[in-house]
Amino acid sequence: MFDLQPENRKPAHLEGNILPVINMTFLLLLFFIVVGTFSESLNRDISPPQSLSEALGEASAVELELTREGRLLWEGEETTVPAWAEGFRAEGMALPEKIRLRADANTPAAQFIPVLEDLKFLRVARVSLVTVNDGNVL
Amino acid sequence: MLLQAHHKKTLRRISITPLADLVFILLVFFILETSFTEFRELAFNVPEEKETAASAGESLSIQLFEGGQLWVQGMSLGLVALGDYLDDKQYGADTAIALEVHHRVPLQLLVNTMDQLQRRDLEKIRILPLDKGRAEGGDG
Numbered sequence: 001m002f003d004l005q006p007e008n009r010k011p012a013h014l015e016g017n018i019l020p021v022i023n024m025t026f027l028l029l030l031f032f033i034v035v036g037t038f039s040e041s042l043n044r045d046i047s048p049p050q051s052l053s054e055a056l057g058e059a060s061a062v063e064l065e066l067t068r069e070g071r072l073l074w075e076g077e078e079t080t081v082p083a084w085a086e087g088f089r090a091e092g093m094a095l096p097e098k099i100r101l102r103a104d105a106n107t108p109a110a111q112f113i114p115v116l117e118d119l120k121f122l123r124v125a126r127v128s129l130v131t132v133n134d135g136n137v138l
Numbered sequence: 139m140l141l142q143a144h145h146k147k148t149l150r151r152i153s154i155t156p157l158a159d160l161v162f163i164l165l166v167f168f169i170l171e172t173s174f175t176e177f178r179e180l181a182f183n184v185p186e187e188k189e190t191a192a193s194a195g196e197s198l199s200i201q202l203f204e205g206g207q208l209w210v211q212g213m214s215l216g217l218v219a220l221g222d223y224l225d226d227k228q229y230g231a232d233t234a235i236a237l238e239v240h241h242r243v244p245l246q247l248l249v250n251t252m253d254q255l256q257r258r259d260l261e262k263i264r265i266l267p268l269d270k271g272r273a274e275g276g277d278g
Binding site for chain 1: 154157158161162164165168169172173174175176177178179180181182183184239240241242243244245246248249250252253256257265266267
């Protein structure tokens with residue numbers, strides 16, 4: 001009745017068995033930390049088009065987002081190109097010459113071209129479209 | 139003395155269960171929040187009309203319709219045929235390209251066309267909306 005020996009031994013045996021599991025979990029954790037990049041800042045409603053173009057450049061570029069419904073977003077807030085430019089100027093910053101545009105692959109030209117025209121009007125000289133390459137590019 | 143020995147024995151057996159729990163939670167968090175997508179960028183200039191008009195080189199007019207059909211200098215081509223056409227014609231890098239796009243063309247088709255052009259160093263691309271009359275002609 002007072003012999004606690006078997007009860008003491010059992011948990012020790014169990015812990016010994018789960019150690020490889022914990023090791024494996026740590027390894028997986030390290031893998032995800034090292035190899036992956038955080039996607040929290042990305043709008044999950046926007047899936048960029050596929051292309052064979054070059055790797056993404058500077059991370060600090062000003063980035064606008066365009067959904068397939070034609071909603072233009074800057075830092076998660078819905079805007080228009082003139083309103084965005086106004087806000088930019090209000091903060092005392094000069095409008096950038098290069099803009100990065102993260103647009104959905106299914107955005108129709110009717111939504112996309114007016115944004116380009118507005119950027120051209122603001123003398124934005126270069127636009128870089130965010131794309132992906134998963135190997136299914138023509 | 140006996141009490142001290144017993145105390146030491148208790149200290150040695152720290153439970154690793156909360157640690158394992160925490161590691162699992164962290165693992166699930168990283169699996170859900172991590173993205174392995176390799177982003178790229180397709181950069182192009184936004185030339186002003188006068189800039190394109192003043193271009194000394196050749197010019198090329200391309201119309202892009204909804205189903206991916208292309209009209210290049212009056213010829214109907216597909217996307218692959220456009221590549222062959224450009225290879226055949228050997229346009230120079232200073233060729234001004236007017237890419238007129240039907241309003242229902244999805245961005246993916248436009249990007250595919252621009253990919254074909256940029257692969258041949260044709261970067262002076264002006265993207266324009268296809269005017270309604272010609273768009274309707276192309277639809278039919």
